[in-house]
Amino acid sequence: MATLPIVQYEDKIIETVENNSITVIIGETGSGKSTQLSQMLHRRGYSKIAVTQPRRVAAVSVSRRVAQELGVQLGEEVGYAIRFEDRTSHNTRIKYLTDGVLLRESLADPELNDYSVIILDEAHERSLNTDILMGLMKRLVKHRSSNLKVLITSATLDGDKVSKFFRDCPVLNIPGKLYPVEVLYSKERPVSYLDAALKTALGIGFADIHVRQPEGDILIFMTGQEDIEKLVSKLEDKVRALDEGSCMDAIIIPLHGSLPPELQASISLLFFYKFIRFLETSKDSVLLHGFGKKMTEVRVFSPPPPDCRRIIVATNIAETSLTVDGVVYVIDSGYVKQRQYNPSSRMYSLDVVQISKVQANQRAGRAGRTRPGKCYRLYPSQIYHDEFLDVTVPEIQRSSLAGSVLYLKSLDLPDIDILKFDFLDSPSSESLQDALKQLYLIDAIDENGAITSIGRKMAELPLEPSLSRTLMEANNYGCITEALTVAAMLSTESALLPGKSKTEEKRKRPISDLPDGSGLGDHIQLLQIYERWHQTDYDIGWCKDHGLQRYGVAGGHCSPSTASHIGGAAKAVTMTDKKTANSGAAWSGYERHLKNLEIPVRGMMFARDVQPLDIKANGKGEEFRRDYRNLRKALCVGYANQLSERKMHHNGYRTLGLQGQVVQVHPSSALSSDEHGKFPDYVVYHELIATPRPFMRNVCSVEMKWVIPIINKLNTLNVKKLSGGGMDHVEEESERNIPDLPKKNVEVAASVDDSESRIQAARERFLARKANKVEKEGIVEVKKENNVNKTP
DNA sequence: GAGCACTGC
Known part of the structure; x- marks a missing residue:
């Protein structure tokens, strides 16, 4: 030392x-x-x-x-x-x-x-x-x-x-204790950095490491899985084409987050002495558990044989999270994929952006861990100096801040206005206002921006605000068990995810095997999938048979049932239950947590007692499909800030509470249309993603009468008040896309909650007026119809 | 009818 x-x-x-x-x-x-x-x-x-x-x-x-x-x-x-x-x-x-x-x-x-x-x-x-x-x-x-x-x-x-x-x-x-790393820049930015990386590693480019440089592994930083796979296959072709004996052998290893965790772990364990001994003593190929499939990529585990060079093609996972020893050469594309949040449209996008100087230096440093190394930057030094930001754009400027603002509000800092909180880099006022509006809509803060008792309890739950609000509401409706499963499925990496099934597999296994969410949407489908899996006693084979992926949990040494409920309850449990040895403990931990918050728990069940299924008997020997009414009602309250209304003549939606954002239901959604091919009039969504076309991901069908109080709230929303005078330049809000329900109708509808017919009447008047408006406003909207997502 | 950087309570 x-x-x-x-x-x-x-x-x-x-x-x-x-x-x-x-x-x-x-x-x-x-x-x-x-x-x-x-x-x-x-x-x-x-x-x-x-x-x-x-x-x-x-x-x-x-x-x-x-x-x-x-x-x-x-x-x-x-x-x-x-x-x-x-x-x-x-x-x-x-x-x-x-x-x-x-x-x-x-x-x-x-x-x-x-x-x-x-x-x-x-x-x-x-x-x-x-x-x-x-x-x-x-x-x-x-x-x-x-x-x-x-x-x-x-x-x-x-x-x-x-x-x-x-x-x-x-x-x-x-000072650090890294070996010196020589940094080499390319003369100009390449047309294709994939080809440039290929040439630098193996070709006759501005450098060609494999043939000309002494031994030592090569680490190539690319942006994503697709590029990595392309580059890996090109590199493999090239290596095969090399004259035997002309240079040392090479093995190519892809490294990114979507690889099975076992494979990733193996990289960091690669030089772990015991592990190598194990590999040396067991001549058989290594069977990886988790997917039950025999991995052919055993070479990933093997230490490089003498006179063989490893070429690792990685995302920025190799920048900080995983260290690959033995790297002497780094090839840096200069790009990274970053998730960004746009507060004015509430949309997330995944963009390829230029890295910062700090990141570039971090990448270069990966070459100097064991001995002096070299870093080949596939961009000119002038671009590094003039264009690269010094430091990575802080996450706080790229995320939705609803959760963080709620957290700060719950701290009750004396004499502090959240909007003037002293950040090293302040988020935009737009982003803070967006957070306040969202929190107001889900009852976490009142119209003056003060935290409510509901908000206080929400802040205690380590979940995103929409989900913690949903849980609280679900508890009132006696469907906490189901809501917990939904929250867990949405917020954990260990969830059961419909895997990317190749067309081939699709034909082999009809989709109808899997629960379909009763057509009510993705939240319900996730719940049903989980319940079905629970019935199989968490059988991994069942997942495999249904094209589902179960990602590993915290090191991957959990039994299926812990995984499921660590995935499930424990995520929502916080630290109350520290030894989540089994799902029952997690659930009782959660129950305790709710009790600590003085929330009486109704209808609480342990996971193993979960009975509900999508098909239920009514006692007369008839079966009927569940409508998950209470759960969807709770979701509607929790996601009041993420609500969309279907457009009149087609299946496009418009988000409410935002400036007329037109979005589609994501094609992968389980939501189904009615006999006229129409989606439900209202849905809540988990997130908006800005791919070339904007989509709602994970939607749930909700009903008009649940939506009315939200629309009411949108109408009274006053950002100036919410900001508590903290904003100097709050623009007057004109939420043009709030449906213009006349007060009278709203009151009738809201007060006589069970009178379906009156609500129906109000809705018809509203829709009729909307149709009228569309006609007046022009044909633009109607024209769009042809392009839009028509369900089969 | 489309797309999966990486973390974390």
């Missing part, structure tokens, strides 16, 4: 921390900051130190390392806390935790008095949670009664900005 560069700086670091409440540490990769800073401060006598990490694996692996260095048992003096897992005790003095966990802790104790030091590690990655924590830390050092020391670690390019944010706090530079 004595060789770590940071050790020489110990005195300087301690001195700076003692004299300042906030210190910025610029520590390059390999400086040892993640493992050493906490130990130094511990030695100095600070009572309890928290170190946040943006990723779970990092929290676990770094804490394990520190426990080892200190010769203590993990979970005692040194421990970690991540979702579902708290390995700390009352003895714990150094605690590694994800930034999200620290945010949750601060909900229980806003002053975080348990800690004398808080270190926000990897702050340059600008994760949403770390950004919020930075704002909170700035307040906390000023307001907290007991002494608090805060350390922020960041990248070179970001240090001054962070220091300025924290009132010119001191910045310490700690």
